[in-house]
Amino acid sequence: MAADRIFEALASRPRREILAYLSAQELTAGEIASRFAMSAPAISRHLSLLETAGLVSSERRGQYVVYRLNKDNLVNTLTGFAFEICPTAGPLKRESRKLASRKQGG
Amino acid sequence: MAADRIFEALASRPRREILAYLSAQELTAGEIASRFAMSAPAISRHLSLLETAGLVSSERRGQYVVYRLNKDNLVNTLTGFAFEICPTAGPLKRESRKLASRKQGG
C-alpha cells in the first residue's frame, strides 16, 4: 500500500523538514545535508526513503544529484486520508480534486 | 512539537485503521480489539499512543472505556502540513480554515 510508505516517511522530523526545504526550491543532496547537523550518509538515507515513498524525485546533474518535491503525491495522500477520516468535509474534498487535476502545479 | 507525535501516531497501519473505525462511531476498547488479529493489550497500547497524540479521547463508561475520534486535531495537522509544503494551494487553504472553525463537526 502506497500510503503505508508515505506515512512512514512522514514519521520523521528531519524528513518532514527536508520536504519543507524542497517545497521552496530544488536542492542538491549536499545542500540539503548542510542544513542539518547529521552526516551526509544519514541524509542520503532519508532522501532514499523519501524517494521510495514517491515524495521526492532525483536527477543526477554532473557530479551532483538534485532533489525536488513531488507535491501531488504528498497532497493527495494527506487529503485523501483526511477525507477517509472526515468524510463530511465536502468543500475541502472538492478543492482537493481540483488540486489533484493539476500536474505538479503546487 | 505536537505534529511529531501525530505523525508518529499515523505511521502505523493498525493505528490508521483504528482512526478509520472511530470516524464512523464511538467504540469501546474491546470492540476495537475484536476488529484486529492482535491481542487486546497491543490494541490498548495503540489507543494510548493515539490519545497521547491527541487524536482520540477516552471516557470510562461503567466497566467499558469508550474511545472517540478528535477530528479537529487530525484534520488541522494534516492540512496544516500540506499547506506548509504546498503553500500555493489557496482554495484548499481557505476551505480548511472554514473547516477548522467548526467544533468537532467532522
Add this chain to the structure above:
DNA sequence: TAAGCAATTAAGACATTAGTTAAATGTATA
C-alpha cells in the same frame, strides 16, 4: 590516468517500537 569532490552503500552500535503472555486494576453483580 590520477586526484578531488559529491553522493551512496556497507557495517555496526544503539535506541525505539511492536508484539506476546501474565499479572494487576477497576467496575458490576450475585
Add this chain to the structure above:
DNA sequence: TATACATTTAACTAATGTCTTAATTGCTTA
C-alpha cells in the same frame, strides 16, 4: 465478599529505525 469481565500495566523478546565512520561509486578536470 467473591466472582466475572473489561481494560491496562508489566516484563520480556524480536524486529526496525537511525545514527556513526569507513569504504565505494560516479563525475570532473588536470
